[in-house]
Amino acid sequence: MKFNRIEKEPSVKLFDGERWLIITGLIGLTLSIGIALFIFFQGHIRLPEGDMKDAFSFNAAIGIFILSIAAILPLVRFSDRKRKVIRWFFIVASIYSYVIETVQNFRGINPRFSRVGTEIDIVAGILFGVISLVLVALAVILMIHFFRIKSPYERPLLILGIRYAFLSVFVANIAGIWMIILQDRLTGDAGNLIVLHGLGFHALQTLILPAWLLEKAQVKDRIKNRLIHSGSIAWLLMILLIGIHTGFGRSVFELTILPIFGSVLFFIWLASVISAFVFFIKPKSDNNLPIDQPPLTQQNR
Structure with a gap:
């Protein structure tokens, strides 16, 4: 341990x-x-x-x-x-x-x-x-x-990130079963289930890595939890929009409302990852102090 x-x-x-x-x-x-x-x-x-x-x-x-x-x-x-x-x-x-x-x-x-x-x-x-x-x-x-x-x-932060990741993996598995039933990865005129399938599984990296970074960061717990929740929810909503759009047989790379909104959600997730990385590399003044306690001054030592 x-x-x-x-x-x-x-x-x-x-x-x-x-x-x-x-x-x-x-x-x-x-x-x-x-x-x-x-x-x-x-x-x-x-x-x-x-x-x-x-x-x-x-x-x-x-x-x-x-x-x-x-x-x-x-x-x-x-x-x-x-x-x-x-x-x-x-x-x-x-x-x-x-x-x-x-x-x-x-x-x-x-x-x-x-x-x-x-x-x-x-x-x-x-x-x-x-x-x-x-x-x-x-x-x-x-x-x-x-x-x-x-x-x-x-490791509660890591467990939280893992739970969100497996929700995304569940959607990816649905896409995989969908492909087995269709005997193909293509649906409709331009839909491609492999995009949904791949992105869904990559949550095991994209949602777990920020949690791992944040559990090592010296920042308030409520900020850590907000970053994990906001980034993970944005990722899951993006996956959901991709699934709906693909179900209509449309390409996720076209400039229509669902892909555009999905791109916005992607950047929200990306902002949470960047924030987690910034907190991770931020210099730590005193690793032995509780997070919410200010450093001791010469006067109050």
């Missing part, structure tokens, strides 16, 4: 005991780097259906996702046995996903919705969909457990 230098509360270390999840995440990032080099020399199109850009972005996204899970899993208060089961479900699902996404695209086969593949390719794609649902179920399990943690609990 270590102690937060500002709030003097015991805290569980991020990534503690999650060596294999960390390795699994790094495998995805390493694969994405290798694929980027392949694309540079060979191009990204692999006929008839493959696109190595998809493999690059997928492996990088899963790698970052698994590293994020490795960071927060020690905070969820699972028993050792349950935590081990969850860990290995994540690892096995991720490894299969890396392999099928990379190998099939390299072979020129769409790993999910192939129209030219053999029966084996179709079965592999169906299994890929099942694996995706397993990842959805694991994310829901973690979300439920983080919301069921009762106070007082360790």
Whole structure:
């Protein structure tokens, strides 16, 4: 156990005991780097259906996702046995996903919705969909457990950010199931569900990082909570608007009312992140003083 230098509360270390999840995440990032080099020399199109850009972005996204899970899993208060089961479900699902996404695209086969593949390719794609649902179920399990943690609990600011992040991940999972049902990522004339899916999952970084910065900052607790709430709510509303707009079959990059309002919400979130970073790097006059207590003067010592 270590102690937060500002709030003097015991805290569980991020990534503690999650060596294999960390390795699994790094495998995805390493694969994405290798694929980027392949694309540079060979191009990204692999006929008839493959696109190595998809493999690059997928492996990088899963790698970052698994590293994020490795960071927060020690905070969820699972028993050792349950935590081990969850860990290995994540690892096995991720490894299969890396392999099928990379190998099939390299072979020129769409790993999910192939129209030219053999029966084996179709079965592999169906299994890929099942694996995706397993990842959805694991994310829901973690979300439920983080919301069921009762106070007082360790690292409350981080737990708050994680709860908001999993609400965003829940929306991303809905987009993922939507794509499975459609057997495609496109909807309507110009809607692309992958934007909603990707942004929703990246809340595990965009909403947790500010909370981590703020728990180390020397600033009043009410300011910390306001920043986390305002930034996270803005992010969730942005995700909701993107989902509605995509559901209408419209591109989120067009200059209409919903994307414009979503952009405003994005900048509200960004302002909260910048504020958290500023408070984080702000010089600390006396780390041993309570936050709300002014420094002692020579007269009142």
